[in-house]
Amino acid sequence: MGAVFVGVRHHSPACARIVAATISELQPAYVLIEGPADFNERIDELLLGHELPVALFSYSDQHASWSPFCDYSPEWVAITEARRCGAEVRFIDLPAWHEAFRDVSNRYADAELRYTEVVERLCREFSVDNVDVLWDHLFECETEPKGMAEYFDLLRGTATADEGDSAREEYMARWVRAAVHDAGDRPVVVITGGFHTAALKAQLDGGTEWPEVPERERGASYLVPYSHARLDAFTGYQSGMPSPGYYQQVWESGSQRAADWLVESVATRLRRRQQPVSTADLIAARTQAGALARLRGHENLARTDVLDGLTSALISEDLTQPPPWTRRGTLQPGAHPALIEMIGALRGGKVGRLHPSTPAPPLVNAVQELLRTHGLDQEGRIALDLTDPEALERSRILHRLRVLRIPGFERTSGPSGGGQPQLEEQWTLRPVDERLAALIEAAENGATLEEAAGVALERRSRHAQLEELAAILFDAVLCGISALSGRVKQTLNEGVRETGDLAALGSVLSGVLGLWRHDRLFGTKKDPLLGSVIDAGTARVLWLIEGLHGGPAPADPHRLKAMAATRDAVLHAKSALSLDTVDVTGVATRVSNDVQAPPDLRGAALGLAWTLGSQPDVHKVRNIEALGDWLTGLFAVAREEVLASPDLVGVLDELVSAMDEDEFLVALPALRLAFSYFPPRERETIAATVLAHRGVEGSVKGVTRLTADPITVAEAMAIEKRVDALLVKGGLA
Template sequence: MRLGIFSRPERQATAADERLVVIGVRHHSPACAHLVRRAVKRHRPAFVLIEGPADFNPHLGDLRLDHQLPLAIFSYHATRHRSFASYSPFCAYSPEWQALQAAWEAGATPLFCDLPAWHPDFGARANRYADPHGRHAAAAEAAVARALGEDGRDAVWDTLAEQAPPDELDHRLERYFDLLRPGGDEDPLENAREQFMARHAAWALREAGSRKVVLVCGGWHAEAIRRLARAADGARPDVPVPADDEHAGSYLVPYDYRRLDRFTGYASGMPSPAYYEQVHARGLEAAANWAENAIAQAMRAAGQVVSTADRVAWHAHGQALALTRGHRTVLRTDLLDAALATLVKDGLDQPAAWTREGAVRAGTHPALVAMLKALTGERRGRLAPGTRRPPLVIDIEERLEHAGLTPGHSARRIELDWRVPADREQAHILNALRVLGMPGLERLEGPSAPRPAAPQESFRLIRHRDAEGMLIEASRWGGTLPMAATALLADRAAEARSDLKALSACFADALFAGLLALENDLTAQLAHGIGLSHDMGAVGAAGRMAMGLYRFGEIFGAAAHRALGELCEAAFSRVLQAAEAIRNDEEGLRAIPAFVACRDMLRDGPDLAIERGAFLAMLGRCLANAQTAPAVAGAALGTLVACGESSGHDIAGHMRRFSRPDQLGDFLSGLFALAREEIAADNALIDAVRTLVDDWPDDAFLIALPALRQAFAFFPPRERERLSRVILRATGIGEAQAEIRALEWMRQPADVADQAAALALEAIVARRLADAGLV
């Protein structure tokens, strides 16, 4: 072990320094966990201060219950315009968890001494232990890696700390963290937190009399806290509280090893939690043996053969790597590098994931993914009975019980009819829970086909092991189910801004959860977005959604019905303003749903305040204008026919104006989408299409084929079959033969695109044969 790279001047110790034992750790390090427990046992302090949210101190008793680790303190802070949440996770080998247990065993008083996790000085960190390291720290870590001959921060840590003799560990850590942040230099981003922890230390020293105080914190903070504690006045710092219009809270939630693993994006922990659990419980050598078995099983489950010979070669290679690198025993990187060398036969497109920072990247070799997943493990936490719970969880349980919807261990299907008041109450609850994303709840069916009858919904409900934790985490949004779902939808809507698809989804969720009366801004926001949008496809989707629900009348309530009417009117007005300006063919195709929505409003919305006459006049102008996109012209004609404003006798004449191969399919798409039922039996139209197509050369037909196929796709299979019979009879085939051939057309195994490609190839071959004089 070469530690000559570490150096710093010795400081002059004071009496207070000798009584204050600050232990800098790496979060979730087994070596640090053992170090903390030994230190508390040796010093028998009066207080054990722990980097953690001080606002949780009144509830420390929650952590003494018989939980199954891992778990986390979930902290949230909500204002009218922002909701923030963060986690302080614990597992059996977390130094913070061992500090708590050791304090209780030694009769010391444990206290969290850091600012609340929601405090602004944490910034946007979703995990309180994610310390910001700057360029100097990164350069220092790289220098240590080079000096030790290791590849990556985790390999350095294992070499420096996890395999260190216990009597050397505290000295090594002190020098290592001093190298990252010499002398605890001032860190403006962390100054408020460190001042708060240092003031806690000074207060505890005054309260402890002649006894010692142990403070456990991230190594980044240790020397700064020592320095700041000397200047603190000894008064206990006040724990910040939210303002009157803000809400904050901290509760325990179940956690799992997947979320704890650095390779899944956790910013401040150790990788491979299941492996380090073994290190903590049984030591490095036993952990390596466990890891070999776990990786071999995972790779075999993934379909890779791992023979006994492979295991022998892998084991020997790992031992050789450890010996070459000067390790006391096989460490995690030795094990993984040996597995890579002996079990993975393919070359890698990128460096192995364990040699760099951050989560596993897309494209990582599947064998490496299987290895890392095996070392992550499947352990999931569970809260002990009697754990304090937020009001939201209690409110949801009471609502589910009252409505007869308490989830059981067997899945149940729940059929709901909105005409029945009790079903509507259940629908509100289930849809609000769906907004919150409760595990174990799935919406199987919702209102689909537009119709005036009441909507039908069906759900699948089952008790899910993650439901409790998720609902505790959802408490950041409010203390009751309606409040939480409303706040979450408001946040989604704010995030969506002018995205009509996202806003429409928010509106529909609020409608079915019975929340529109609580979220008055959502209708106005969506209507405003519709009025400004230049995307007719998005306007059409929003209009169809609104009209489809408006048809149900006041089944959602009078206020919701009015809101739906406002959205219909906004969409209708926007289409009226923008339709004539559409010239691009693709934009015209995207605009078809907007015409469908307006057609439905004209036919089925007599109470809507829409300009029927102006809209019909606009359709006429679109149809007469030769510059109109073909799909828009077809949709305009189809709307007039569907609304009874055109007899349809001259459809073939209008079609001839858009009869080029690159236009006809788009025109028919617009026409069929708007007036499919009205023109399905129009033999004259079918004859006109057939006549045009028959007159085209092969290359023109191939150009038109994809768009024609798309146009006729608007007809359901039964109607397409009937159209096939009409076309076949027009060629002179008898009724019986036309029916047989129509069925063959409908059931042909070859894809239409493949048939088109075959026709194109045949045309090329025929042309070349002709050019060569062979035909």
């Protein structure tokens, strides 16, 4: 009889029923399925008794891919029906790690872009919004859908297969020819995406030997639990069908009961959110859905018939965005509550579970053993004293899980930089269903937790920006992964030497300097590679600021952080620097005197020179423009020196006192920012210096602490200003 081809749309109940009926009727010798051929020897793992959805996860050095199955996936139905009738089952597609899948993360994604033009033409012809509505209109709501093969032929006739498609189809055709030859007079049923069917039919002439499975140097394939949430097109998965929860009901109960389920589910979800939904609303929704189905010529209710009926009955105001089922998009912020609950109901909440006998990668067992051994398989909050070696090891395990994004381990507090003295961490542990899937998928990085975390961090570092590299370095330190730290430090060093981003440079220099100075806890104190990053970063900051020009502008806290980090590097990491202090002072002095430099940078440069021993002429402050911004820079770098200089504080007092009201109000925001660098106790020290400068005796606290509400004070000042204006207008001033 030869090959019988059944082209399908992935995750379609209508296609799944056709597949089941075809296999049951023909009783074939072979059932060939679009799936990874390297898994053929392990197909029995699929039939252990899992709760669907599950996915076949494959990975190699360069690529990872998923092949998901739910109850109504035609591929899954083909496997189960073939085994029921005694047929041999074979996956016939190239492995997921093959070059043909280089840009494919999901084998069963619907490649609509290849046939956009014909789909748009069909949508116009049938007056529907998109391919999902078109598919429902033509096939899903029909009891016995017809014309499906012609539909797929039309799609393929207008599209051009790329190199990956051609390689896959040539390989699948070899399996078909071999199976037909081996089956003799018995039929062979071939289940593939409809896009490929015509190409396979055209390649039935040729060799009949069974094809070899390409080999790979590294990688593996494992089953992972999946979920309706991960399958849903409205959350970003480009599957053949959206709304998996709804189509699960269609598969189990038919279109009419699925429609009733959807209406009841939406009503229940809205009522839980305290949204009013009356019985009359539900009757109206059902009535409207039925009327729309008849108007659109649907034998059974289609998904959009029900959704449009619900929208009409439950939403009376204008929508701020089109319903997502009209464009297959995700919900945007501000969506109507009814739309949110419709999408939630459509999605469903089913979460797959693997049979306990399912093979798992070594990482899964390794992590579970670590969690048991270190008491981290519990639920609740834990505190870790990082000075305790045992607690430090527990911390490293948790951080490795964190960088692998394994759910259920949340750090609520702890050190976020090498210079922080925080020696305790707080974590919240909780069991979650998604953990097993995340661990299996993380196994592509390595067989042990330390190896997997290290590979994950290294992958992040390959294309990371400078500031992110510093965060990766600190993550490596928290994980206790020294080998990776060395590679990241080297990359960081190279990036520091080349960057023109002063803000990122300041953040990196500050963080690395903290690790170099203080980090006895994690073992990076006085690290030579960190020292070289500090040396390169300090030199780069000085080179960048000397060429930085610009007029008055709000003070930039990021470049001021870079200036403060440069100060700390010269004061506290002198042994790591190739620069002499006199060279740094020279650059700082030149920048502080450069009238073309931004005011905050000039102030910070003066502060840098001051902290390195160069005494400033405080009276030059009288000629500074944009005083508030200049002071912000000065205070950011030389706060302690300012506190110890009554002469400078006196000059500043005189300058501020000499401002008229308008000048003061203009300068006030910048002045407030500048003085925010001083904590309350130091502000009292400045206030005492001001009182002494004026020769006034009194309570410092009375000067620095405002007892009245600031808003009340502002309102009173505004009233006084209006009164003064009226007095002037009336000649009474």
